[in-house]
Amino acid sequence: MRFFKNWKHIGFIGGFISLMGTLPFGVLNVLAFTIGAKESVADALLFSFGVIIAEVAIVACCLKWFLFLFRKKRLWEMLQYLMIGFIFFLAIQQIQQIGTPLAQKTDLLASKFPRFFLGLSLSALNPSQFPFWIAWNTVLKEQGLLSERHARNKYLIGIGCGTFLGLVCFIACSQLIDDASGLLESPAYHLIIACLFAGIGLLILFKSFWKRWYSNGWR
Template identity: 30%
Template sequence: MIAFLQVFFIGIGVSFLGQLPLGNMNMIATQLSVQEGVRGAWKFGLGIAIVEIIYLRIALSGMNWVLQHMLLFNILTWATVLFFLVLGVVTIVAASKQQKEAKGVLVQNKINRFFLGASLSAINPIQVPFWFTWTITLFNNGLLAPNFSSYNWFTIGAGLGTLGGIGVYIHGGKWAVNKMGAKNRGLNYIMGSIFIIAALIQLYKNIQSPFGVPE
């Protein structure tokens, strides 16, 4: 039981720390929290966490399958770069033409926030190389056993860690935006810039690691 709890807390720690760096999903959660309230933002975060759990299970239970289909994930990461680059440009252009306090391009819709989070997370497959690298590291250091129970505890912990990291942006991000007195237009400019920066960072990673797995 102690071993399983260790794996559980390792999953929480790895996922929480992995979620903290500034990124597209986190900032969308902040934007939803500011412009719609924390309830919708938490639905969005839950959608992200569930899809990430699915990607993690793929990495844990099907490493051979992942290795055989890295080309597919590589194509998806390039598509993600293009998607967020275009989205960043569109968001900035829309903000420059904004005549009143309006929501950002990505959240200006009636899509259920849970499904919005799940769908955006699903087309952002960089979780696969992230978890693939971490599971190999944990295996090599004897911190994760290759068995069903360990996988379950690790996955549950990772899901909670993801929610915790997103929660920092939902509440902490909202507090920071309110503290700065930022308006929707300014927030939309920030969102567009982050989309572009994140796309360029992913582009650099793709060039450095052409098969999607960090060296």
């Protein structure tokens, strides 16, 4: 756990978080997978670069916004509980995705919109981006990992690399696995991701109550 408390490793932490956020069954990763399978790897990579640029820009905006909130103690506490609730929501959402056909998420590919700009626009308009990154920024700020500018820059670079790695995994699956779409539609895949998010939510909730318990002298 010391690794995750050291600001020198903030780039790896950002990369791990963004990689984890890319793995759940969603529009962006499924589109990257489908473009790789039906069009070309080059088009899928262009789509991925568009996704990454928009995501890093959104995280940079979230960092500036939550630094203001951090000075407002009551709002900050409310944000922490909202963050925990959102992580559990992601877990529930994965369970709800069980049985959803892959084809329902690829209708946007019927347009001839350039793949780079398609990725850029879809990532920028993704409603889960802001709460997801505000949630993780909250956790890392509590650990004192985002106080320095150079640490935040490393964090943003790590996020871009993690998202790229996650999308490349989907693109590679589209080329290497014969029934990759069946794998993404399998209940086991959704349950594993749901358990991962639920475990993280429980860990953060436990740490939040543990910290308050000690700070208030409830021993």
